[in-house]
Amino acid sequence: MKNVAVVGAGYVGLVTGACLATKDNVVTIIENNEEKIKMLLQGKVPFYEPGLDELVSKGIAEKKIVFVSSISEAMKENPEIIFSCVGTPSLPDGSADLSYVWQVAKEIGSSLNSYALVINKSTVPVSTAQKVRSIIQEQLNVKGSSVTFDVASNPEFLKEGSALDDFLNPDRVVIGTDSEKAKQLLTDLYKPFLKSTEQCISMNIESAELTKYASNAMLATRISFMNQIALLADKVGADVEDVKKGMAKDRRIGGSFLNAGIGYGGSCFPKDVRALIHMGMEHLQPMTLVREVDRVNDHQRISFFDKIFRYYGDNLKGKHAGIWGLAFKPETDDIRCAPSIDIIKKLIDFGVKVTVYDAVAQENVKQIFKDSINYADSAERVLEETDFLVLLTEWNEFKEYPLEKLTIIKDKVIFDGRNCFNPKDIQKLGLGYVTIGRKNAISKAKTTSTTTTSSSSEQSVTKQPAVAMM
DSSP: OOEEEEEOOSHHHHHHHHHHHTTTOEEEEEOSOHHHHHHHHTTOOSSOOTTHHHHHHHHHHTTOEEEESOHHHHHTTOOSEEEEOOOOOBOTTSOBOOHHHHHHHHHHHHHOOSOEEEEEOSOOOTTHHHHHHHHHHHHHHHTTOOOOEEEEEOOOOOOTTSHHHHHHSOSOEEEEOSOHHHHHHHHHHHGGGOSOGGGEEEEOHHHHHHHHHHHHHHHHHHHHHHHHHHHHHHHHTOBHHHHHHHHHTSTTTOSTTOOOSSOOOSSSHHHHHHHHHHHHHHTTOOOHHHHHHHHHHHHHHHHHHHHHHHHHGGGGTTOEEEEEOOSSSSSOOOOTTOHHHHHHHHHHHTTOEEEEEOTTTHHHHHHHHGGGSEEOSSHHHHHHHOSEEEEOSOOHHHHTSOGGGGGGOTTOEEEETTOOSOHHHHHHTTOEEEOSSBOOBOTTOOOSSOSOOOSOHHHHSTTSOOOOOO
8 A cells, every 4th residue: 555646636647546546545636626626525527537436436435535735735644656647738839838747846846755756647748757856856955855756757548438447457557767766666556457567667767758659649640541541542432441451450450540530639649749749840850750640630620521511512501510429539528639629610610500419528519619509419309400410429329320210311411520330221221421431322312512423422522622621
């Protein structure tokens, strides 16, 4: 059992604290928002992550989780391990905003009373740990303290929607440190979560900091690569799902992160890809491949909206669009960098009335669009009111929806940004089905913008100009 402090009750901090508490550690979570603490004490987690509210409530009930509002208050308990889990959002130039990281380091230094291992759990650029060390030492010098401490990097690899399982049953734990004492502390802390000691990977701090960016950039690269293949598949009449199957059986490649779609979003991939690009610029090592990954992802949203515009042309204005799915992926309410935000904005710009539905993320979208769009209380209500359907998140609720009920759509056409259905099944119902790289089935759909159609959307609608996404 260890005495652990976690700074920040956001996504990473709350998951980290709740999971560590399951192994009999005593965890103090520091959150400066008093209202948020009140919510948490009532068992209400301020974001959606399956199972987390129950785990937090259990930790509180067993007195394994305590919430305080300041680092100085937490330091009175002399925690041996301190996790910094504050946000590192993107600045306009793509670099990571580290102001919260520096503030945490300063407050730790000013209130540290005994040895502690300070760990950057947040995603931070290379050399951040060294500056954290300097800030803490400066604060100790100011008050004439001789207390010793270590700094380590322990990046998180949590996937929204499965974060608890990722922490409780990790693929690997990366420990970046230059201290044997710190290495042993972290190894002991994570030992109860590991099936094998080989899952715990120790390296120097700089390597650990870079590992998180490299991992996310690789996954983003696979997504952008497959999305670009899907665009080519649209042009040549191939089916990207078949291409994926042919690739995935190669053991060197595998099938993970090869689903073609409207592009990645969320809080990690966009931010970390751009931060890695900026890091390369700072060190005079252009990350040209990573930059192209980012460009392809942005273009994927433009390309998808073009499919809608090309289908309707000038008749798009005044139409009523229904949207299924707002979160950037299933099992989360996160709409940060979600494709849905760009598509909704573009539809509004073109004079389209919009009705949306997402069982989890809808309230977050209301904070952005307020009463400029309509909000349905079910997937079925969306279909009753709209001319065409746009599918942007592959929730099981949508993938398992009875296909025959889709025929209620007035213009008999679906624009699927996640390739949720079998095109042949949709076509049998007499519906148009515009996908990403799946041999679009639009020949049976009746549009008001063209008088001729074919089995390929690219052939039947290329008379309309492409539209740039702002």
